[in-house]
Amino acid sequence: MRDGSATREKINQAALELFARKGVAETTTRDIAGGAGIAEGTIYRHYKSKDELVRSLFLSLYSEQGELLAVQIRDESGIKEQIAVMIQLFCRLFDENRPLFTFLLLTQHGQLERVPDGIVTPVGVIREAITCAQAAGQIRKGDPDLLAAMVLGVVVQPAVFSVYGRLKQPYQDFSAELVQAAWGVLGLS
Amino acid sequence: MRDGSATREKINQAALELFARKGVAETTTRDIAGGAGIAEGTIYRHYKSKDELVRSLFLSLYSEQGELLAVQIRDESGIKEQIAVMIQLFCRLFDENRPLFTFLLLTQHGQLERVPDGIVTPVGVIREAITCAQAAGQIRKGDPDLLAAMVLGVVVQPAVFSVYGRLKQPYQDFSAELVQAAWGVLGLS
Amino acid sequence: MRDGSATREKINQAALELFARKGVAETTTRDIAGGAGIAEGTIYRHYKSKDELVRSLFLSLYSEQGELLAVQIRDESGIKEQIAVMIQLFCRLFDENRPLFTFLLLTQHGQLERVPDGIVTPVGVIREAITCAQAAGQIRKGDPDLLAAMVLGVVVQPAVFSVYGRLKQPYQDFSAELVQAAWGVLGLS
Amino acid sequence: MRDGSATREKINQAALELFARKGVAETTTRDIAGGAGIAEGTIYRHYKSKDELVRSLFLSLYSEQGELLAVQIRDESGIKEQIAVMIQLFCRLFDENRPLFTFLLLTQHGQLERVPDGIVTPVGVIREAITCAQAAGQIRKGDPDLLAAMVLGVVVQPAVFSVYGRLKQPYQDFSAELVQAAWGVLGLS
DNA sequence: CATGAATGAGAGTTCATTCAT
DNA sequence: AATGAATGAACTCTCATTCAT
Numbered sequence: 001m002r003d004g005s006a007t008r009e010k011i012n013q014a015a016l017e018l019f020a021r022k023g024v025a026e027t028t029t030r031d032i033a034g035g036a037g038i039a040e041g042t043i044y045r046h047y048k049s050k051d052e053l054v055r056s057l058f059l060s061l062y063s064e065q066g067e068l069l070a071v072q073i074r075d076e077s078g079i080k081e082q083i084a085v086m087i088q089l090f091c092r093l094f095d096e097n098r099p100l101f102t103f104l105l106l107t108q109h110g111q112l113e114r115v116p117d118g119i120v121t122p123v124g125v126i127r128e129a130i131t132c133a134q135a136a137g138q139i140r141k142g143d144p145d146l147l148a149a150m151v152l153g154v155v156v157q158p159a160v161f162s163v164y165g166r167l168k169q170p171y172q173d174f175s176a177e178l179v180q181a182a183w184g185v186l187g188l189s
Numbered sequence: 190m191r192d193g194s195a196t197r198e199k200i201n202q203a204a205l206e207l208f209a210r211k212g213v214a215e216t217t218t219r220d221i222a223g224g225a226g227i228a229e230g231t232i233y234r235h236y237k238s239k240d241e242l243v244r245s246l247f248l249s250l251y252s253e254q255g256e257l258l259a260v261q262i263r264d265e266s267g268i269k270e271q272i273a274v275m276i277q278l279f280c281r282l283f284d285e286n287r288p289l290f291t292f293l294l295l296t297q298h299g300q301l302e303r304v305p306d307g308i309v310t311p312v313g314v315i316r317e318a319i320t321c322a323q324a325a326g327q328i329r330k331g332d333p334d335l336l337a338a339m340v341l342g343v344v345v346q347p348a349v350f351s352v353y354g355r356l357k358q359p360y361q362d363f364s365a366e367l368v369q370a371a372w373g374v375l376g377l378s
Numbered sequence: 379m380r381d382g383s384a385t386r387e388k389i390n391q392a393a394l395e396l397f398a399r400k401g402v403a404e405t406t407t408r409d410i411a412g413g414a415g416i417a418e419g420t421i422y423r424h425y426k427s428k429d430e431l432v433r434s435l436f437l438s439l440y441s442e443q444g445e446l447l448a449v450q451i452r453d454e455s456g457i458k459e460q461i462a463v464m465i466q467l468f469c470r471l472f473d474e475n476r477p478l479f480t481f482l483l484l485t486q487h488g489q490l491e492r493v494p495d496g497i498v499t500p501v502g503v504i505r506e507a508i509t510c511a512q513a514a515g516q517i518r519k520g521d522p523d524l525l526a527a528m529v530l531g532v533v534v535q536p537a538v539f540s541v542y543g544r545l546k547q548p549y550q551d552f553s554a555e556l557v558q559a560a561w562g563v564l565g566l567s
Numbered sequence: 568m569r570d571g572s573a574t575r576e577k578i579n580q581a582a583l584e585l586f587a588r589k590g591v592a593e594t595t596t597r598d599i600a601g602g603a604g605i606a607e608g609t610i611y612r613h614y615k616s617k618d619e620l621v622r623s624l625f626l627s628l629y630s631e632q633g634e635l636l637a638v639q640i641r642d643e644s645g646i647k648e649q650i651a652v653m654i655q656l657f658c659r660l661f662d663e664n665r666p667l668f669t670f671l672l673l674t675q676h677g678q679l680e681r682v683p684d685g686i687v688t689p690v691g692v693i694r695e696a697i698t699c700a701q702a703a704g705q706i707r708k709g710d711p712d713l714l715a716a717m718v719l720g721v722v723v724q725p726a727v728f729s730v731y732g733r734l735k736q737p738y739q740d741f742s743a744e745l746v747q748a749a750w751g752v753l754g755l756s
Numbered sequence: 757c758a759t760g761a762a763t764g765a766g767a768g769t770t771c772a773t774t775c776a777t
Numbered sequence: 778a779a780t781g782a783a784t785g786a787a788c789t790c791t792c793a794t795t796c797a798t
Contacts, residue, residue, distance in 0.1 A: 007757080023299055025214035029793060039759040041795075050793060106298040110212060112353045123355075145356055146347055146363055150370045153346025158338040164301045166312075167334055174335055181339045184373030193782055218768060228784045233769065385778080401677055403592035407772060417780045419774075428772060484676040488590060490731045501733075523734055524741055527725040528748045535720025536713055542679045544690075545712055552713055559717045562751030571761055596789060606763045611790065763795075770788070777780080 008046045010036040015053060016061075020099035024054055024107060058111045059119065062104060066120035068093070073125070079133035080188055084179045086126070087155055091172045094159055102163050105156070123148055130186070139186045150185045154178060197235045199225040204242060205250075209288035213243055213296060247300045248308070251293060255309035257282070262314070268322035269377055273368045275315070276344055280361040283348055291352050294345070312337055319375070328375045336375065343370045386424045388414040393431060394439075398477035402432055402485060436489045437497070440482060444498035446471070451503070457511035458566055462557045464504070465533055469550045472537055480541050483534070501526055508564070517564045528563045532556060575613045577603040582620060583628075587666035591621055591674060625678045626686070629671060633687035635660070640692070646700035647755055651746045653693070654722055658739045661726055669730050672723070690715055697753070706753045714753065721748045 014035030018027040029050055033040040047053040072089050073082040094101050115121060127148035133139045139147075155178055161167045167174075183189050203224030207216040218239055222229040236242040261278050262271040283290050304310060316337035322328045328336075344367055350356045356363075372378060392413030396405040407428055411418040425431040450467050451460040472479050493499060505526040511517045517525075533556055539545045545552075561567055581602030585594040596617055600607040614620040639656050640649040661668050682688065694715035700706045706714075722745055728734045734741075750756055 028791085033760095040793090041760065042758055044794070045757065108349075109295040109298075109353075112349075112355075142366060143356075143363075145350065146366055147370075149347035149350045149356065150343045150367070153342030153344070154339045154374060155342070157342025157345060158335055160297075160301075161312075161334070161338045166301075167332075167338065174332075177331060177335055178339070180376070181336075181374040184376060185343060185370040187369070187373060196782075217766085219766090229768090230770075230785065231783055234782065239768065406770085411781095418772090419781060420779055422773070423778060486727075487673040487676075490727075490733075520744060521734075521741075523728065524725055524744055525748075527728045527734065528721045528745070531720030531722070531724025532717045532752060533720070535723060536716040538675075538679075539690075539712070539716045544679075545710075545716065552710075555709060555713055556717070558754070559714075559752040562754055563721060563748040565747070565751060574761075595787080597787095607789090608764065608791075609762055612761065617789065759796105759798080761795105761797095763793100765792100767791070768789095771786100772784100774782105774784075775780105776782095 007036075007038060007042060010038065011043055011046055011053070012057060015057060016103050017099050019054070019057075019107065020102035054107065055111065055114070058104065058107050059115065061100060062111075062115070062121060063119045065093070065104070066122045066125050069122055069125045070120055073129060079129060079138050079186070080183060082129045082133075083151070083182050083186070083188075086129075087178050087182060088172075088175055090155055091175045091178070094162075094171045098163065101159060105160055105163065123152055126151055133186075139188065147186065151182050154181045154185055193235065196225075196227060196231060199227060200232055200235055200242070201246060204246060205292050206288050208243070208246075208296065209291035243296065244300060244303070247293065247296050248304065250289060251300075251304070251310060252308045254282070254293070255311045255314050258311055258314045259309055262318060268318060268325075268327045268375070269372060271318045271322075272340070272371050272375070272377075275318075276368050276371060277361075277364055279344055279348075280364045280367070283351075283360045287352070290348060294349055294352060312341055315340055322375075328377065339374045340371050343367060343374055385414075385416060385420065388416065389421055389424055389431070390435060393435060394481050395477050397432070397435075397485065398480035432485065433489065433492070436482065436485050437493065439478060440489075440493070440499060441497045443471070443482070444500045444503050447500055447503045448498055451507060457507060457514075457516045457564070458561060460507045460511075461529070461560050461564070461566075464507075465557050465560060466550075466553055468533055469553045469556070472540075472549045476541070479537060483538055483541060501530055504529055511564075517566065525564065529560050532559045532563055571613065574603075574605060574609060577605060578610055578613055578620070579624060582624060583670050584666050586621070586624075586674065587669035621674065622678065622681070625671065625674050626682065628667060629678075629682070629688060630686045632660070632671070633689045633692050636689055636692045637687055640696060646696060646703075646705045646753070647750060649696045649700075650718070650749050650753070653696075654745050654749060655739075655742055657722055657726075658742045658745070661729075661738045665730070668726060672727055672730060690719060693718055700753075706755065717752045718749050721745060721752055 011032060015027070015032045018031050018035055022031075029040055029043055032053075033043060043050075043053065047056065068089065069086050072085050076082045076085055127144050130139065130144045130147050130151070134141060134144065158167055158174060158178070159171065162171055200221060203226075204216070204221045207220050207224055211220075218229055218232055221242075222232060232239075232242065236245065257278065258275050261274050265271045265274060316333050319328070319333045319336050319340070323330060323333065347356055347363060347367070348360065351360055389410060393405070393410045396409050396413055400409075407418055407421055410431075411421060421428075421431065425434065446467065447464050450463050454460045454463055505522050508517070508522045508525050508529075512519060512522065536545055536552060536556070537549065540549055578599060582594070582599045585598050585602055589598075596607055596610055599620075600610060603609075610617075610620065614623065635656065636653050639652050643649045643652055694711050697706070697711045697714050697718070701708060701711065725734055725741060725745065726738065729738055
C-alpha cells in the first residue's frame with residue numbers, strides 16, 4: 001500500500017462508478033481524477049491510456065465474475081444445480097454491486113471482440129457446464145455456444161431492463177423464475 | 190431534390206452503417222458526411238445535433254421493428270405460433286440487415302432510458318402477447334415484464350454473439366433452436 | 379413596388395430591429411430572413427453581403443439623421459436656437475424610433491471609420507453650425523471638431539444610458555436639461 | 568509558473584489588444600492564443616468561454632477605472648476640483664493606454680447591461696460626486712443620473728472620435744477644454 | 757510516486773454565401 | 778425576383794495526454 005496500489009484502486013473505483021453512471025465515452029479523465037481525489041496526470045502513472053484503463057477494468061472484472069461462477073459450480077455435478085447456483089450467485093452479486101454489472105453490460109460492446117484467449121469468462125463457464133452435461137447425456141445435443149448464449153440471455157436481458165428501470169424489484173426476487181426459465185431453455189423439467 | 194428527403198436518407202444510411210461498424214462515439218460528423226457524400230454542415234439542416242441524429246435514428250428503427258413484429262403476429266392467436274413467427278421474422282431481418290441490428294443492440298444503452306411512451310417497441314409487442322396468453326390461460330402467471338425480458342434475451346444474446354463473431358453461421362440457422370428455447374422459457378412443451 | 383423594393387424595405391426593417399435588439403454579430407442572415415418573412419437567399423438579391431447590408435443601413439440612416447438636422451436649423455441663425463432645435467428634434471426622433479438610434483449607437487464602432495466624404499452627418503452639421511457661430515463671434519474660438527464632439531456627447535451619452543435602462547423616462551423629458559448643458563459646453567449663458 | 572497567473576495575464580493582455588484593434592466578434596480564440604504565445608486550449612483553463620473572458624476583462628478594467636477615479640477625488644472637496652482631476656486623470660490614462668479605453672468604449676454595448684451591483688464604476692463615481700455637490704448646494708438640482716451621463720458624454724465622445732481618427736492630437740491637449748465644458752454642463756462658472 | 761498547467765489535434769457546430777430550380 | 782437546400786471554411790470548445798516541478 002506504500003507503493004501506490006491504493007491510488008490505483010481509487011482510480012478503478014471512481015472509473016467504474018462513473019462509467020456505469022454516464023458511459024465510458026461520456027466520462028472524462030478529469031471526471032475520474034476528480035472522483036478518485038487525485039490529479040489527472042496520476043492516472044497515467046497507472047495506465048498507459050484511458051483506453052487501457054477501460055480494457056483492464058473490463059477484463060479483470062469480467063474474468064473475476066467468470067472465476068466466481070467457476071468456483072461456485074465446482075462441487076455441483078448436475079447441470080440443473082449448476083445453473084441454479086450460478087443464477088443465484090449472479091442475482092446476489094448484481095444486487096450487491098449494480099455499478100459493476102452496469103459497467104460490464106454497457107462496455108461489452110467494444111470489449112468482447114478483444115477478450116484474449118485463456119481467460120475464464122462467464123460465458124466460458126456456462127459453455128463448459130453445458131458441454132459436460134451434453135457429454136453426460138443430461139441435456140440434448142446442440143451447438144453449445146448457442147445454448148450458452150441463450151442461457152446467458154435469459155439472465156442478462158432482465159438485468160439490462162433492471163438497470164434501465166423497467167424492472168424495479170431487487171434482482172434476487174426473480175431468482176426462481178430465472179432458474180426455471182434457464183432450465184426451460186435447455187429443455188430441463 | 191427540391192425537398193431534402195433524399196439527402197436525409199443518405200445521412201441516415203451512412204450514419205447507420207458507420208455507427209454499427211465503429212460505434213457512435215467513434216463516428217465523427219465528418220465521417221458521416223463523407224459516407225453520405227455531402228458537406229458536414231448539411232447534417233445540421235436535417236438534425237439539430239449529432240445526438241439528435243442518433244436518437245431519431247434509434248427511435249424510428251426501434252419502433253419500426255416493433256411494428257413489423259406487431260403486424261406479423263396479428264393473425265396468429267396462439268402464443269406458440271406468435272413466438273415462432275416473431276423469432277423467424279427476427280432471424281430473417283437480422284441476416285438481411287446486420288448493420289441495423291448491430292446499431293440497435295449497441296445503442297440501446299443510453300437510448301432505452303429515453304424511449305417516449307406510446308411507441309410500439311419490440312419488447313412491448315412481446316409483453317403484450319404474453320399478457321394475452323396469460324389471460325387466455327395458455328401460459329403460467331408471472332411478471333409479464335420479466336417473461337418478456339427473458340424471451341427477448343434468448344433471441345438477442347445469441348445475436349450479440351453473432352455480431353461479435355462468436356457465432357458464425359447465418360442467424361436463420363438458429364431459428365428452430367431459438368423458438369424451442371423461447372417456448373422453454375415460457376414453460377411451453 | 380412591383381420591382382422588389384418592398385422586399386428590400388422588409389429586409390431593412392427586420393435587420394434594423396434585430397441589430398438593435400441583439401447586436402449585429404449576434405444576428406444571423408437566417409434571423410433577418412425569418413423576421414422579414416422571406417427566404418435567406420433573397421437577401422442576396424438586394425445586398426452583396428451581410429456586411430454591405432449593415433454598412434448601407436448605417437450610412438443611409440446616419441446621413442438621414444444628418445439631413446433632418448440640417449433642414450431643421452436652416453432657418454435658424456443663432457447658435458443657441460440651432461442647438462435647441464437640434465436637440466429637441468433628436469429627443470423626439472429618439473423616442474419615436476428607439477431601435478433606429480440603438481442601431482446607430484452600437485454600430486458606430488466599426489462603421490464610423492469608413493464614412494465616405496461628402497455625406498451629411500449629424501456631427502458634420504453640428505460642426506458646421508459651430509464654425510459659423512465662431513465666425514460670427516457668437517461663441518469662443520477652439521477646435522470645432524472637439525466642440526462638436528463634446529456637444530454630441532452631452533446628447534448621446536444619456537441616450538446610451540436610456541437604451542441600457544439606466545435612465546428610464548421618455549427622452550423628451552430631458553430636452554430642456556440637455557439644451558442647457560449643451561449651451562454650457564459652448565460657454566453660452 | 569507553478570501557478571498559471573502569468574499565463575492568465577498573457578491571455579488578458581493579448582485579448583485586450585486584439586479586441587481593441589479588431590473588435591470582439593472579429594477576434595478568434597486562435598488569434599488570442601497566437602497573441603499570447605500559448606495553445607488555444609489553454610485559454611479554457613483560465614476562462615470557461617470566450618464570452619466569460621470578455622465579460623471578466625470588461626468588468627475588471629471598468630471597475631478598476633472607477634476605483635482610480637474614486638481614489639483621485641477622495642481628498643478634493645469642491646466639485647470643480649473633482650471634475651478637473653477626474654478629467655485630467657482620464658486624459659492621461661487614455662493617452663497611456665489607448666487599447667484599454669478603446670476596448671472599454673466598444674465593448675460597453677453588450678456589457679453595460681450586465682454590470683453587477685456593488686461595483687465601483689466611473690459613472691457611479693461621477694454620479695456620487697454630483698450628488699454630494701448638490702447636497703452641498705454647489706450645483707443646481709436635477710436628475711443626478713442625467714447630469715452624470717452628460718458629464719461623461721463630454722469626456723467620452725471626443726475620446727471615441729480620437730479612437731476613430733477624427734481628433735488626432737494627444738488627448739491631454741484637450742484637457743483644459745474638456746474641464747471647461749464639463750463645468751459648463753453643470754452650470755459652473 | 758504525484759501534480760496540474762499546458763498542449764494541440766480534432767470534435768461538433770455555425771453561418772454567410774451560392775445556385776439549381 | 779424569389780427560393781431554400783446545400784456548402785465549406787472557420788469557429789468555439791473538449792479532452793486525452795505530456796512533462797517540468
